[in-house]
Structure formats: structure tokens, C-alpha cells
Amino acid sequence: MKDHSTDTSAWTARAAALQPSGKAFIDGRPVAAADGQSFDCINPATGQVIAKVAACGAEDVDRAVKAARRSFAAGSWSRCDPSERRKVLIRLADLIEGATEELALLESLDTGKLLRDALTLDIPGSAAVFRFFGEACDKLLDEVVPVGSRALATITREPVGVVGAVVPWNFPLKMAAWKCAPALAAGNSVILKPAEQSPLTALRLAELAAEAGIPDGVFNVLPGFGPEAGGPIGLHPGIDCVGFTGSTEIGKKFMIYAGQSNMKRVWLECGGKSAFVVFPDTKDLAAAAKAAAAGIFFNQGEVCSATSRLFVHRDVADEFTALLLEASQAYRPGNPLDLSSGMGAMISEEQTARVMGYVDKGRAEADLLTGGTRVLAETGGSFIAPTIFGNVDPKAVIATEEIFGPVLSVMSFATEAEVVAAANASIYGLGASVWTSDLDRAVRLSRAMQVGSVSVNAVDNVDLRTPFGGVKQSGNGRDLSLHAFEKYCDLKTTWIALQGEGA
Numbered sequence: 271m272k273d274h275s276t277d278t279s280a281w282t283a284r285a286a287a288l289q290p291s292g293k294a295f296i297d298g299r300p301v302a303a304a305d306g307q308s309f310d311c312i313n314p315a316t317g318q319v320i321a322k323v324a325a326c327g328a329e330d331v332d333r334a335v336k337a338a339r340r341s342f343a344a345g346s347w348s349r350c351d352p353s354e355r356r357k358v359l360i361r362l363a364d365l366i367e368g369a370t371e372e373l374a375l376l377e378s379l380d381t382g383k384l385l386r387d388a389l390t391l392d393i394p395g396s397a398a399v400f401r402f403f404g405e406a407c408d409k410l411l412d413e414v415v416p417v418g419s420r421a422l423a424t425i426t427r428e429p430v431g432v433v434g435a436v437v438p439w440n441f442p443l444k445m446a447a448w449k450c451a452p453a454l455a456a457g458n459s460v461i462l463k464p465a466e467q468s469p470l471t472a473l474r475l476a477e478l479a480a481e482a483g484i485p486d487g488v489f490n491v492l493p494g495f496g497p498e499a500g501g502p503i504g505l506h507p508g509i510d511c512v513g514f515t516g517s518t519e520i521g522k523k524f525m526i527y528a529g530q531s532n533m534k535r536v537w538l539e540c541g542g543k544s545a546f547v548v549f550p551d552t553k554d555l556a557a558a559a560k561a562a563a564a565g566i567f568f569n570q571g572e573v574c575s576a577t578s579r580l581f582v583h584r585d586v587a588d589e590f591t592a593l594l595l596e597a598s599q600a601y602r603p604g605n606p607l608d609l610s611s612g613m614g615a616m617i618s619e620e621q622t623a624r625v626m627g628y629v630d631k632g633r634a635e636a637d638l639l640t641g642g643t644r645v646l647a648e649t650g651g652s653f654i655a656p657t658i659f660g661n662v663d664p665k666a667v668i669a670t671e672e673i674f675g676p677v678l679s680v681m682s683f684a685t686e687a688e689v690v691a692a693a694n695a696s697i698y699g700l701g702a703s704v705w706t707s708d709l710d711r712a713v714r715l716s717r718a719m720q721v722g723s724v725s726v727n728a729v730d731n732v733d734l735r736t737p738f739g740g741v742k743q744s745g746n747g748r749d750l751s752l753h754a755f756e757k758y759c760d761l762k763t764t765w766i767a768l769q770g771e772g773a
């Protein structure tokens with residue numbers, strides 16, 4: 271692979287030599303949890319412990335809030351010339367890029383994801399997010415309202431204060447970047463809680479942020495478990511806003527925490543069950559089948575916007591299913607550090623058991639076309655073969671609940687109206703992919719889909735410049751794009767009555 275070694279044994283040796291920090295990062299320095307507790311961080315591809323990590327709790331959240339509030343009030347970040355923040359965030363992007371191989375290894379060991387993807391997507395993608403929001407922060411203009419000559423009225427953006435960022439394990443550094451980069455760029459102080467399954471790159475990010483020049487207390491990282499570390503972030507009166515990515519179930523908890531405490535703003539990016547719709551006039555069915563396989567098997571299907579429901583028109587259903595089965599061959603699980611592997615390990619034994627529970631349900635309610643088994647048991651890791659069910663009833667459990675694994679439900683349809691109704695019959699509304707060569711139909715479908723993003727003749731087009739997020743129970747906010755600033759800024763109206771000559 272370009273610029274990176276393809277020697278698996280060399281990567282394995284480098285992995286063995288890594289000494290990841292397991293300490294929390296509060297007020298500019300690494301610290302143990304206040305009560306000294308720690309937990310084992312496990313490589314799900316081998317089942318081996320890779321680090322001991324601080325298990326933070328309410329006392330640590332309180333320490334971090336004090337540091338964040340102090341730094342926010344001091345103003346060296348919150349009130350500085352935004353061009354200073356730009357320089358620091360771009361320096362941080364450069365440092366992340368410079369540490370790509372180390373961060374990619376950490377990410378792969380921590381989550382079981384393919385090192386290849388971490389090297390080419392997760393880490394460069396995270397650096398690009400810091401660069402984008404760093405570049406943007408001194409170019410956003412405020413507003414002057416046309417109220418006549420007797421007053422000057424302005425609308426200005428102000429950072430909200432202290433932002434809590436609570437993120438999941440599927441794209442650990444990227445999800446952290448999606449929250450923290452715009453929040454920091456807007457001048458906030460931030461407390462990041464990575465998922466307990468994948469804290470290592472967030473902890474390294476804290477060190478790089480300090481090296482880049484982010485002042486003490488402005489960026490804090492608290493690893494720990496959901497109820498113990500995430501709960502106190504949701505409930506703390508000193509936190510003004512929470513940016514959350516994770517399950518719909520826990521997203522709802524954050525709304526409750528806000529209601530029980532200080533009514534902090536809560537921005538949620540939650541689960542999904544995205545539809546992939548294939549019409550018979552699709553120009554290149556083989557390309558569509560490859561995209562459908564990528565849409566569900568990329569990152570072991572542990573993707574919020576994974577297109578886990580496939581609707582194919584009955585006229586091309588057989589041909590398309592054959593192409594899909596062929597395309598799924600590219601996703602054979604293997605050692606994540608081997609750059610030729612097709613799919614990595616699942617995040618944990620717990621998640622593997624959950625996904626296999628759905629596979630068992632699927633066997634009872636549909637036809638298993640491929641996969642459906644755990645594989646590579648000899649590694650001690652958690653691997654599942656790419657799994658496709660055919661003849662699925664759109665109301666079946668596997669077609670309605672978020673599985674968050676490499677499991678696809680294939681359904682056929684006859685009319686456009688039928689498929690729109692079926693695609694929208696979901697509690698989720700994150701993404702959709704529509705395949706057709708009829709422009710009118712593409713526009714009609716894009717408008718009819720109740721989702722945050724529609725990709726036409728493509729799958730899951732995520733771009734820094736366009737917002738990402740969902741409707742319905744997929745969430746209430748948007749990450750990425752300049753719109754992300756809106757979540758982490760308040761608007762202030764200032765009305766100055768003018769007197770005297772000319773007024």
C-alpha cells in the first residue's frame with residue numbers, strides 16, 4: 271500500500287512495542303482516576319490486554335469541569351483572536367498526520383478494525399476535521415441587522431462554555447474529532463469521554479493537543495464506563511452542552527440528564543437502519559452490488575449509517591443478489607494488521623454475542639444466503655463472517671432493529687410507492703442510498719426519504735463540507751460542515767440605541 275509497509279510481521283512487532291498511555295488527561299496533564307480505579311483495554315482480535323486505563327468517575331468529571339471552567343473564564347482560548355485558534359488547530363492536524371502510523375495501530379488494536387482503513391481513512395480523516403474547523407474559525411462573520419439609523423443591532427456568536435463530548439467505539443478518533451474540533455474552534459473548553467472499549471487514541475490526542483499549544487484545562491479526556499463517567503457529564507451543572515454519538519437508548523438518557531440538571535443543550539447522533547434501494551434501470555448493477563456490500567460490511571458493519579436494509583426491485587432481484595454474494599467475498603475476515611484482510615474483528619465478545627443473537631433470529635425468520643457464523647476462533651478474537659439474509663419480511667426483527675454488525679437483510683419490491691413506504695417505516699432516519707438512472711425518480715426519492723442524507727448512485731457519501739446526522743430517533747443535530755459550529759455557539763443580540771447627529 272502506498273507509503274505504508276505491507277509487512278504484517280513488521281506491524282505486529284511495532285504493535286508489541288507500543289506503550290499506550292492509560293491515564294486520564296485533566297488540566298494539561300496525565301493523571302490516574304481519583305479513586306485509583308482502572309480497567310483492562312482488550313484487543314478484540316486476540317482477546318489480549320493491551321493497556322490498563324483509568325476508570326474515571328464523578329470526582330474526575332468534577333475535576334475536569336473545574337479545569338475547563340477556569341480555562342474558559344481565563345479567556346486565553348475562549349476570547350483569543352480566532353486566528354490563534356486556527357494556528358493551533360492546524361498544528362494539531364499536522365501532528366495527527368505525523369503520527370498516522372502510531373495512531374492507526376492504536377486504533378486497530380483497540381477496536382479490531384482493519385489497520386488499512388485506520389491508516390487511510392480514520393486517522394487522515396480525523397486530521398482533516400481539525401484542519402477544516404481550524405481553517406474556518408477565523409472566517410465566520412457575525413451579523414449586523416438593518417434596524418435604521420437610530421440603533422446598531424448585531425448578532426454575534428459566542429462559545430457556549432464547557433462542552434462534554436461522549437463518543438462511541440466504532441470510529442473512536444474520528445467521532446472525537448467530529449465533536450471536539452468545531453467545539454474547540456468556536457472557543458469552548460471540552461471534556462471528551464471516549465467509549466470504554468476504545469480510549470487509546472483519544473488519550474494520545476490529548477497529548478498531541480497539548481503539544482500543539484492548546485492551553486491547560488481547555489481539552490480534557492476522561493476514559494471510563496458509561497454510567498460512571500458519562501452519567502456525571504450528562505448531569506453536571508458546570509457543563510453547558512453535550513455532543514453525543516452513540517445508541518438511541520443512551521442518547522435518550524442524555525436528554526433526561528439534561529432535564530434533571532441544568533437543561534444543557536444536548537446534540538445527539540444516534541442509531542440507524544439505512545435503506546439501499548435498487549431500481550431496475552440502474553446503469554451498472556455490478557457497481558451497485560459492490561457498493562451494497564461496502565455499505566454493510568465496511569468496518570464490520572459497525573457503522574451508524576450502514577445500509578443494513580437492501581430493497582431490490584423484483585425484476586432484477588435474482589441477478590442483483592448473485593452479484594452481491596460475489597461482492598461480499600471481498601470482506602472475508604482476517605488479521606486486522608494484515609493489510610490484505612477483508613474485514614476486521616468485532617469490537618468485543620459482548621457485541622459479537624449480540625450480533626449472533628440477531629443471526630439466530632434471522633435464521634428463524636428469513637433465508638440465510640451466506641455467512642451466519644463466527645470464524646477464526648483459533649485467534650482468540652471475535653470475528654463474524656459477512657452475513658446476508660434473503661426473503662426478509664420488512665417487519666422482521668432483523669429488518670427493523672439496529673444490529674450494528676455485518677448482517678444484511680435483502681427484500682424485494684414492485685413499485686416506487688411501496689419501497690418509499692417500506693424505507694420510511696423505521697424509527698430511524700440517518701441515511702439512504704438510491705440507485706437509478708432516471709433523474710426524476712432520483713429527485714423524487716431523495717425528497718421522499720425521511721433521512722438526514724441521501725446518496726444517489728453512491729453509498730454513504732460523507733464529506734467534511736456537508737452535514738452528517740439524522741432525523742427521527744437517529745438524532746437531532748448535525749456533525750461536520752460549517753453548520754457544526756451552530757451546536758457549540760450561542761447567538762447574542764446586542765441593541766445599541768444611538769443618539770445625536772445622523773441618528
Ligand code: NAD
Nearest residue numbers: 437438439464465496497500501516517520539540541574
Ligand atoms: P453507546 O450508546 O452504548 O455508548 C456511547 C457512549 O455513551 C460511550 O462513550 C458510552 O460509554 C456512553 N454511555 C453508555 N451508557 C451510558 C450511560 N448510562 N450514561 C452516560 N453515558 C453512557 O453506543 P456504542 O455501543 O458505543 O456505539 C454504537 C452506537 O453508536 C450505535 O447505535 C450507532 O448507530 C451509534 N453511532 C451513531 C453515529 C451517528 O453519527 N449517528 C455514529 C457512530 C455510531
